[in-house]
Amino acid sequence: MSERSVDRSGLDEAIGEQLRTPFDAALSDPNRLRIQAALHGLPGDGSIRFTALAKALNLSDGNLATHLAVLSAVGYVAARETYTGKRRTRWYSATAAGREAFEAHVRALQLIIDAARAADG
Numbered sequence: 001m002s003e004r005s006v007d008r009s010g011l012d013e014a015i016g017e018q019l020r021t022p023f024d025a026a027l028s029d030p031n032r033l034r035i036q037a038a039l040h041g042l043p044g045d046g047s048i049r050f051t052a053l054a055k056a057l058n059l060s061d062g063n064l065a066t067h068l069a070v071l072s073a074v075g076y077v078a079a080r081e082t083y084t085g086k087r088r089t090r091w092y093s094a095t096a097a098g099r100e101a102f103e104a105h106v107r108a109l110q111l112i113i114d115a116a117r118a119a120d121g
Contacts, residue, residue: 039094047093
């Protein structure tokens, strides 16, 4: 039987190390994580209309716009506009940096899940 090393907090040291893994602050908000996940699920060159994204995630226009502004400010989301006559449509897509950040955030979450499961075993 192997002995587990326990730190001062009472946690297994390996689990404690996993829990100290930094998270991406922009993706730590649940709605921003959901938005980035939806955009990540599109093909690499794919984009989605603002209204379709709001409907898919059940977010109000104001809430979605606020979170998209944060994700755009950190470079994770790109926006473009198209016009049909005078009607404007905004399209959103994940940038390469946004895709990388999402993957890193998911890996950090997975490390914590794996550490918790290992502690149960």
